[in-house]
Amino acid sequence: MKYGVRNSFKGKVKEIKKGTVMCEVVVEVNPTTTITSVMTLDSLSELGLKVGDEVTALTKAIHVILVKE
Amino acid sequence: MKYGVRNSFKGKVKEIKKGTVMCEVVVEVNPTTTITSVMTLDSLSELGLKVGDEVTALTKAIHVILVKE
């Protein structure tokens, strides 16, 4: 299985916040790093996600903004 | 300075690949993790980015896809 994306992180689901149509899923990549995803409740349901599940978080390079302070 | 995004990573520019309109910038977050951004050459020029520069990489939660294997 290969994904055509530049950014891919493995982690465990740490928290799921459900709204009425959307939800927010926090993934712990390591003790000091989390990645958060927003998706529809329908997608959450299809994934069958629950806290503790192992997932891979993907994001395309084009969606990353760099800031120089 | 605060950004309205869920995902923010500090790192150093490791590599810059220039195309004719777009470019690809690889940021080293830690020895085992990189994050890649694609932007226009115009944005790269405005940032004045070069290898070794410290940057913050931002991506909204909505742009993150979770995959369960």
Place this chain on the structure above:
Amino acid sequence: MKYGVRNSFKGKVKEIKKGTVMCEVVVEVNPTTTITSVMTLDSLSELGLKVGDEVTALTKAIHVILVKE
């Protein structure tokens, strides 16, 4: 502070509509122009945004679609 994006607009927060997970923030750029952002309530909270605050709205060129009528 520099952002690696082509589109950047300064304005004042005009309205905030809160949902259960997401919210919608309307920014007045000038008397005839507004720009609207959708983000998580978590991001809104981190920004500590309230009506009247000065903000900068950013969007990458790749997220802009042109239509010819």
Place this chain on the structure above:
Amino acid sequence: MKYGVRNSFKGKVKEIKKGTVMCEVVVEVNPTTTITSVMTLDSLSELGLKVGDEVTALTKAIHVILVKE
């Protein structure tokens, strides 16, 4: 004709920069504001865009990041 997006700006094409696969189109909304779009050369060709053409630039609210300085 109606678009399901929060952000819509009318303007005139001011500049087109062609790459090998992608291109960058700068749209002048008013004398002090431009909006830039990146698209494929294929899309540019289908639109038949040239400098001076009137276009509408669309972007969804979810693609807008707010920053508080």
Place this chain on the structure above:
Amino acid sequence: MKYGVRNSFKGKVKEIKKGTVMCEVVVEVNPTTTITSVMTLDSLSELGLKVGDEVTALTKAIHVILVKE
């Protein structure tokens, strides 16, 4: 009317799920294919969408991820 996007599909609105700020609209492209869009309730209201309406669904090529299994 021409759109500067690579992916465009005509269909009929099959279902609308309303949340508090966002909504989810399912479009039937043909008997075996649907495309789903998430937008703000404000955009839904502006479009005046109801089940059965004919719409065109647009997505830029940059937003499509390819996976090889």
Place this chain on the structure above:
Amino acid sequence: MKYGVRNSFKGKVKEIKKGTVMCEVVVEVNPTTTITSVMTLDSLSELGLKVGDEVTALTKAIHVILVKE
């Protein structure tokens, strides 16, 4: 393998156009429908894609714009 996205299409790679940093990949879903993806050449290389390969094209519902004509 499950993806947290609303829109998923299986097809075969029909054409690959390479630029200097980015590339455009056209996927034939059926005789009358194609879906196009833009990614970095690095992602193309990692996928090892060639014409005829079977792939799945993914896009989140939030990236789909509906238009009513």
